[in-house]
Amino acid sequence: MKTGVNATDSAVSDEALIELIRTGNSRAFRMLVQRHLPSVFGLGTRWSGSKKTGAQVARSVFNQAYDSYIESVDNVVSDDLALGGRGAFSSHLYRAVAEELLVIGAQSFQDIDPNHRSTGQLQEALSAIEDQFRMIVLLRDMCGLTLRDLSVVLGLTKGAVRSRLSRARVALSREVSLRASLADVL
Amino acid sequence: MNEFFAKNRLSSYIDGALSPRDNREMDLVILENLAVRTAHAEMVRAVELVGSEGRITPPEGLIDEIVSAHQDRPPSMSRMGIFIRLSLFVIVVCLGVGAYYYARGGGERVVDISAQRDRFIEELVDVSVSVAEPEAVTVPELVSGEATDPESEPEIQTVAPVVSLSPNTGPVSLAPSRPQEIGPQAELDLTSTNEWEEIFEGSGRGTVPSRYRFYAVNSGSLIQIASLARGAGGSLVSQNGVAFETFRMSTERNFSNFVARIPSESVASFLGELQLLGSLSVVPSDGVLLSPNGQVELGVQVQYSP
Numbered sequence: 001m002k003t004g005v006n007a008t009d010s011a012v013s014d015e016a017l018i019e020l021i022r023t024g025n026s027r028a029f030r031m032l033v034q035r036h037l038p039s040v041f042g043l044g045t046r047w048s049g050s051k052k053t054g055a056q057v058a059r060s061v062f063n064q065a066y067d068s069y070i071e072s073v074d075n076v077v078s079d080d081l082a083l084g085g086r087g088a089f090s091s092h093l094y095r096a097v098a099e100e101l102l103v104i105g106a107q108s109f110q111d112i113d114p115n116h117r118s119t120g121q122l123q124e125a126l127s128a129i130e131d132q133f134r135m136i137v138l139l140r141d142m143c144g145l146t147l148r149d150l151s152v153v154l155g156l157t158k159g160a161v162r163s164r165l166s167r168a169r170v171a172l173s174r175e176v177s178l179r180a181s182l183a184d185v186l
Numbered sequence: 187m188n189e190f191f192a193k194n195r196l197s198s199y200i201d202g203a204l205s206p207r208d209n210r211e212m213d214l215v216i217l218e219n220l221a222v223r224t225a226h227a228e229m230v231r232a233v234e235l236v237g238s239e240g241r242i243t244p245p246e247g248l249i250d251e252i253v254s255a256h257q258d259r260p261p262s263m264s265r266m267g268i269f270i271r272l273s274l275f276v277i278v279v280c281l282g283v284g285a286y287y288y289a290r291g292g293g294e295r296v297v298d299i300s301a302q303r304d305r306f307i308e309e310l311v312d313v314s315v316s317v318a319e320p321e322a323v324t325v326p327e328l329v330s331g332e333a334t335d336p337e338s339e340p341e342i343q344t345v346a347p348v349v350s351l352s353p354n355t356g357p358v359s360l361a362p363s364r365p366q367e368i369g370p371q372a373e374l375d376l377t378s379t380n381e382w383e384e385i386f387e388g389s390g391r392g393t394v395p396s397r398y399r400f401y402a403v404n405s406g407s408l409i410q411i412a413s414l415a416r417g418a419g420g421s422l423v424s425q426n427g428v429a430f431e432t433f434r435m436s437t438e439r440n441f442s443n444f445v446a447r448i449p450s451e452s453v454a455s456f457l458g459e460l461q462l463l464g465s466l467s468v469v470p471s472d473g474v475l476l477s478p479n480g481q482v483e484l485g486v487q488v489q490y491s492p
Contacts, residue, residue, distance in 0.1 A: 026253070037244050038241060042241045058248065059251065059255070063255065066256050119239050122240065138240065141233050141236040162203070166197035169197045173225070
């Protein structure tokens, strides 16, 4: 079946892909997963410190998104909730990830490569800060969500987003600097 | 701008979210204040670290795993879809149960026909049951013949009709020429009758129709026969000779045997009226049983349609 879209064509919006999925186009779903999986998996993995958990969250979130958003004919996401430049599906996806991760929390067992210095330091620093700080920093600086996007996903006012993001960055930078200093000493 | 406010605005400064005026002020503070400059450097470092090192490549096969999980399972339904399918399922189940009970005839159902019988009899009691004599048939006048075994069957004699129709002449219809004018049966529900079957019993020289099987679809047919017998001056008795009583007929035991005792002079009219209920053809011959009171006995079996 001709999809009419290219897998690498970022000009095709999520909503267009979803319409194709609803008409039975399985390639469109693959493209949608391909587009969002790095962020979803990275967010889940960095949040929990475990790739296994990241993969589990990705499976769960895409499952849930397929059932409750893509397949559901009567889903309505107002424009206010749609992420700027990303569409309502991104909003739905990141909200689902955030909700699931906040339930899971950071894992005691972390399987991210500890031998890689900067990656290890980052993961340690992320694990050391509060959950709400870790979440907003990852959504903003790793996934690239705007302040408005963060407001939609986290359900906060823009002022609250700015304040929380500032405090989160301060906390994270303190932890990163601390570990960098220790590494230099050792 | 003092150090406290400057540190609080570092995050917005990095994001470029400050107004041009505030942005310029922040530039100056960062140049002049070592603590703010250090805090800014540390924050930029952390933000860049998250941006550059934060992303982790998903393991190979995870995409396939997620995609195939949805290809292998049926699509979920919306609430409306679930409601519609559930409704259809309930309707189909109800139809199936209904069809089952309809085909089964309601199970082991016992039909009490007494009230129905009484009603029919009341309706028929004042109605003349005189039936036009069939032109094609001379009413057989039955006379007593020689008893074959008077001791073993003291009450019943085998008689030969005085006026007999030759079996070679073929079936002779006893139907009246104007059946619609005959008897009260015309007003009865004849749809309850769908077939007659004669049971020919070999007797003497020819084949004698002395028993009849009457297929009926409900108990009303039996009441019709009883009414006809009464109208012909006869009666129905059960096979063991007991007077016919309203009985209960089970759809499991879907037949009932009884004997019609009809005066010989009314046999033709009785059979003719029975014929109106179905497609009976009578071929009178010898060997008709005659009861002691001069009545002819005809075995009748009523059977509900399977």
